[in-house]
Amino acid sequence: MASRNRSRGVTGGTAGEWPADGSRGARDGSxxxxxxxxxxxxxxxxxxxxxxxASLIRFHDxxxxxxxxxxxxDHHGTVLTSHESVDGLSRLVLSTAGDRRRVVAAADxxxxxxLGLALVRTGGLGxxxxxxxxxxxxxxxxxxxxAAGGWREARVLGATDV
Numbered sequence: 001m002a003s004r005n006r007s008r009g010v011t012g013g014t015a016g017e018w019p020a021d022g023s024r025g026a027r028d029g030s031x032x033x034x035x036x037x038x039x040x041x042x043x044x045x046x047x048x049x050x051x052x053x054a055s056l057i058r059f060h061d062x063x064x065x066x067x068x069x070x071x072x073x074d075h076h077g078t079v080l081t082s083h084e085s086v087d088g089l090s091r092l093v094l095s096t097a098g099d100r101r102r103v104v105a106a107a108d109x110x111x112x113x114x115l116g117l118a119l120v121r122t123g124g125l126g127x128x129x130x131x132x133x134x135x136x137x138x139x140x141x142x143x144x145x146x147a148a149g150g151w152r153e154a155r156v157l158g159a160t161d162v
Contacts, residue, residue, distance in 0.1 A: 053097060053150055055130055057122075059085045060093040062103075067092070070120065072129040079120040080132075083111055086118045096125055 057079050059067040068085030072078070079094065086092060086109050095101045102122055110119040130145065138144065142156045 055127060055151060056097065057081075057125065057127065058095045060095065061089055062091055062093065064093075072122075072125065072127045073119075073132055074129050077122040077125060079122055079125075081118050081120060083113050083116050083118045086120065087111065087113075092120070094120070094122060094125065096127055098126065100125055 055071050057070045057072065059070065059081060061067055067089070068082050070079040070081030070085065073080040090106050092104050092109070093101060094104060102125060104120055104122060108121040110121075112118060137159060138156050140156055140158050143153055144156060145151050146154055148154075
C-alpha cells in the first residue's frame, strides 16, 4: 500500500517486496522513501495556507529557492515578513499569487531581529494591505483574520498566558 504526505512520498508495498520502479529499498524491506520536489511542494503553498491567496507575498532567493512568505502591511507597499526569510540575502525576489514579481535589494529591507521580523519596501505588487493592530490585547468577541488553510475570519473567545 502506498501513501503520501506533504514532505515525503512513499513507494513500495509489503515487506521484502522491491518497488515497481526497480530502485532498491532499505535492507529490512521497508518502503522506499523519496523526498518530493521542493519547488513543486512550495508551489502548492506554505503549510496551512492556500497558494492562490492574493494577500500572501512569497519570497525567493535569486536561485529561485523559497525563503518564506509575508503580507503587505500598509498602502505604501511595505511587506511584513520573518527576519529569517530575508537575513543574509543581498537581493530578494518577491512574487504574488497573480505572478507579479519584483526584485528588491538589501537596502530595501529593514531588519528587526529582536522581534524576529523584517520590513521590505516594495511597490507595484498590486496587493491590498492586511489590517494590523497595535493593541497589546485583543478583547473577547473581536473578529480577526488567521491563516488556517487559507485566510479565515474568526472570533476571539478569550486570552491565555503562553
